[in-house]
Structures are given as structure tokens and as C-alpha cells.
Amino acid sequence: MKQRRNEMKVLDLDCFDRKLPLICDLDGTLIKSDSLHENLFDAFFHSPQQLLRTIPNWFKGRPALKEALAKVRSVEPQALPYREQMLELIRRARSAGRETYLVTAADQSIADDIISHLGGFDGAKGSSGSLNLKSRRKLEWLQESFPEGFIYAGDSAADLPIWEAASGAVLVGDGVKFESKLREAGVEVRTLSPEKRHPVKDWLSELRIHQWSKNVLIFVPLFLGRIADDFHAVLKTTFGFLAFGLIVSATYIINDLADLEADRAHATKRFRAIAAGRISVMNGFLACLVMLATGIGTALLLDHQFAVVASVYLVLTLAYSFRLKRVALLDVTVIGALFTLRIVMGQVLNGLAFSPWLFSFSVMFFISLALAKRHVEAMRACSNGKDTIEGRGYLPGDWPLTLGHGLASASASIVIMLLFLALEPRVHLYHNPAWLYVAPLGVSIWLQRIWLLSHRMELHDDPIVFALNDKTSWFIGALIASAFVMAM
Numbered sequence: 001m002k003q004r005r006n007e008m009k010v011l012d013l014d015c016f017d018r019k020l021p022l023i024c025d026l027d028g029t030l031i032k033s034d035s036l037h038e039n040l041f042d043a044f045f046h047s048p049q050q051l052l053r054t055i056p057n058w059f060k061g062r063p064a065l066k067e068a069l070a071k072v073r074s075v076e077p078q079a080l081p082y083r084e085q086m087l088e089l090i091r092r093a094r095s096a097g098r099e100t101y102l103v104t105a106a107d108q109s110i111a112d113d114i115i116s117h118l119g120g121f122d123g124a125k126g127s128s129g130s131l132n133l134k135s136r137r138k139l140e141w142l143q144e145s146f147p148e149g150f151i152y153a154g155d156s157a158a159d160l161p162i163w164e165a166a167s168g169a170v171l172v173g174d175g176v177k178f179e180s181k182l183r184e185a186g187v188e189v190r191t192l193s194p195e196k197r198h199p200v201k202d203w204l205s206e207l208r209i210h211q212w213s214k215n216v217l218i219f220v221p222l223f224l225g226r227i228a229d230d231f232h233a234v235l236k237t238t239f240g241f242l243a244f245g246l247i248v249s250a251t252y253i254i255n256d257l258a259d260l261e262a263d264r265a266h267a268t269k270r271f272r273a274i275a276a277g278r279i280s281v282m283n284g285f286l287a288c289l290v291m292l293a294t295g296i297g298t299a300l301l302l303d304h305q306f307a308v309v310a311s312v313y314l315v316l317t318l319a320y321s322f323r324l325k326r327v328a329l330l331d332v333t334v335i336g337a338l339f340t341l342r343i344v345m346g347q348v349l350n351g352l353a354f355s356p357w358l359f360s361f362s363v364m365f366f367i368s369l370a371l372a373k374r375h376v377e378a379m380r381a382c383s384n385g386k387d388t389i390e391g392r393g394y395l396p397g398d399w400p401l402t403l404g405h406g407l408a409s410a411s412a413s414i415v416i417m418l419l420f421l422a423l424e425p426r427v428h429l430y431h432n433p434a435w436l437y438v439a440p441l442g443v444s445i446w447l448q449r450i451w452l453l454s455h456r457m458e459l460h461d462d463p464i465v466f467a468l469n470d471k472t473s474w475f476i477g478a479l480i481a482s483a484f485v486m487a488m
Helices: 002-008 035-046 048-053 062-072 084-095 108-118 135-145 157-165 173-184 199-206 209-224 231-258 260-264 281-302 304-322 330-349 356-383 396-423 425-429 433-455 463-468 471-487
Strands: 022-024 100-107 123-127 151-154 168-171 189-191
Touching: 022 084, 035 048, 035 062, 035 100, 035 231, 035 260, 035 281, 048 062, 062 100, 062 108, 062 123, 084 100, 100 108, 100 135, 108 123, 135 157, 151 157, 157 173, 168 173, 173 189, 199 231, 209 231, 209 330, 209 356, 209 463, 231 260, 231 281, 231 304, 231 330, 281 304, 304 330, 330 356, 356 396, 356 433, 356 463, 396 433, 425 433, 433 463, 433 471, 463 471
Parallel strands: 022 100, 022 151, 100 123, 151 168, 168 189
Antiparallel strands: none
């Protein structure tokens, strides 16, 4: 907070006549995003049929498009990523007796909703179906409405004519790069200190690179098929891993765009790069398209069957995100299938025979892990006295069901492993197959630990993410890997 107060000291408008009103732009200035893009994607994900009906308006110009989109789904003002510094500046201006107005190229209905939500404005002016209130047209309206002068806060090159004609300029966001030019033109300038940006960190976080660890399952068939020493197979699978990773990351962006309003209302998800406005919704969408095209294109070049399986994964995960995750028990079955598809990809990439043992174990194992996460959610909701679990198809009282099904799935996965070791003829190809029995023992111990932590509500992460940061999990994994080496 101390740093923020220091930054606010430079935002002193006392040098300007208090009779001059403060005019604030919306997109990129009062908010970090673009209301038109937010409106468009909100309609795309939540009212696609009504969005299609607006297509004729797309050929009538931006004002008509903005008006049509605002009628399909109005932007929720409480969900927008506001600039705290700009809000503070407006509060200070009001306290000093200065009038403040929101003047924006966004539709008038959006401008009205925002000042109604925020308060602290004397009025708002936005675009209409025939007028796009931007750049010189905005300047004309401002000069007509405030002939004695005004102070203008904006962020883009489109605001240059307005700044040059204004009695004072407040530069926000990317607008700070015009400071020298405006000072040379004799304009009195004030700047909002730009927020520190970490674009690489933001993009890595948005793409959920840490979740790529789950895609390592693609390499499992190489070891079980005993071709891990085949350089060509390893190289091909590595390219498959990268291509699939791009597809998976694209789905995370789609989820974030679709759940934008809910994420901004969430205690922790509101800090995600797109939700917080550090990455624009349009840049996120374009990145998503590039990654999907690159991922699927690479998959086609590697193997057509691999591309088909990757496409099935894409469709299934989107279906899960938009609908199936809210259907109790079906959601965890889909999760089990999605993890198993990763193993299928590794097999089709290298032309390996399908193993019903491996698929059966994988589905049961990952259903159990998914249920462990649902069990924690149900237990916490129950202990907090809640009646529902937001975004899920489970009720707090369902915890005995998640416990029973989860333990049953865990037990089934261990039984499948034991049956495989006892009945599969290929097991005898190992020199010391007895060592392989360490695997079901280690997996059993690990699953028991996961479920103990889950029932105690101490499992705070996804079980896979938990395992990556848990020393005991690494120790058990090392034991299983060592046993596998001894068996060979």
C-alpha cells in the first residue's frame, strides 16, 4: 500500500483550474481491457444463437455492432478489471470539487451501467447506433460540451487529437509513451505510473505450463513397450508431447475466456492474467487459435491416428468444461478417460498394440484421483455448512458417496495391476519379474495416503500437482522405478 500511495502523489491535478472537468476514457483507461471484446466473447460463449443474429449489424459499422452486442449480453460492470489508480484519481478529483465524466467509444448502455455501478461520475457519454464516439468525433463532442476546456485521461494513439486540444492530459497504460510528444506540443501532462509487467511469467501462467506434467503419460507406452531406447520413437513422442501441450494450453485459455465473469468473482482465480486484464481477451483468443492450429497441424504431420485421438481429447475436454463437469460422477469418468487418452496417444504414435490391462488400470486410477478432489470439496462444504458446491453437480452431503466410489476405484486399479502381473504372458519376458510386484504395493500405499489426506481435508491441490511437490510421492515413485529397472 505504501508503494501505491507514493505513486498517487504524482497524480496531482491541483495545477489545473478546478472548473475544468476530468474526462475519463473507458477501454484501456478506466478498465484494463476492451469492453467491446469482452462483450463479444461473453456473447460467443453464453449466447451464441443470439450472437449469430447480430451478423447483419457487423456490416453497418462499429457503432451498430456495439449496440447490437450490448443488447445480446450487457457487460457486467462489477466484473470488469478496473484500474485502481484511475479510480483513486477520480475520487480525489471529486473530493477537490472537480466534475468527472466518463466519455467512451463503448455503447451508451455500457457507460450508463458502469457509472451506475461505480458512482462518483457526474455523467456519461457513449457511442450510439450511428455515432462511434472515438478520436476526432469524441473531440468534437467534448469541445461542444465543454467549451471552457477539460482534462482528458486516455491510453491510446486515438486519444492524441483530444490530448492536444485539452487543457491537460492524463496518460494511462500504453499512453505514457506519448508523454514527450505532448510536452513538446505544450500540453500539461500527468501520468499514471505504469504497473509492473511480467509478460513471460503471465503467459506461462496462463498457458498452465506446469500442467504439461500430466502429458508425460504419452511416454508411458515407450517403457511398457520396451522401446524407450529407440531414438526415433522417443523423438517422435517428444514432438507429440509438445503438439499436444499446445492443444491443452489452448483449452485452458478457452476456459478462462468462457469463465471470465466467474473467475473475477473468485478469491484466487481473479488474479489470472486474462481475468486481471494483464493479457487482453483478444490476445488470449488469438494465441488460442495459433496454438490450436500449430498443435493439430503438427499432430497431423506426425500421425493421422494421433491427430484423431488429440481431436477427440479436445472435443471431450471442451464438453467437460462447458457442461459435463457439472454432472456428478460423469465428470470424474470423463477425467479418467481424458488421462487414458494421453496413454492412447503414445501408443498410436508408435504403432504399439493396445493393452486392455493398461487402459483399465488407467481409467480406475484416475477416476479415484478425481474423486479424491471432489471428496475434499464435498467435505469442506459440509463442514462449512454450505448447501451447494459452486460449479459442481455434487452436494455437501454426497461425501460418503465420493468416499465409497473413490476407494472402490482405487482398489480396482490395484487389483487390475495384480491380475496383469499374474496372468499376462509378456511379464515373463522380464529377467526378474518378481520385482514388478513393488509397483502395485507402492501405488497402493500412495493412493491410501492421498485418500487419508483427502478425508482429513488436507489435500489442497489437484492430486497430480500435489504429487509433483510431495517428497513422499517422489520417494515412492523412485522405488517403483528402481524395481522396474531391477526387473529388466
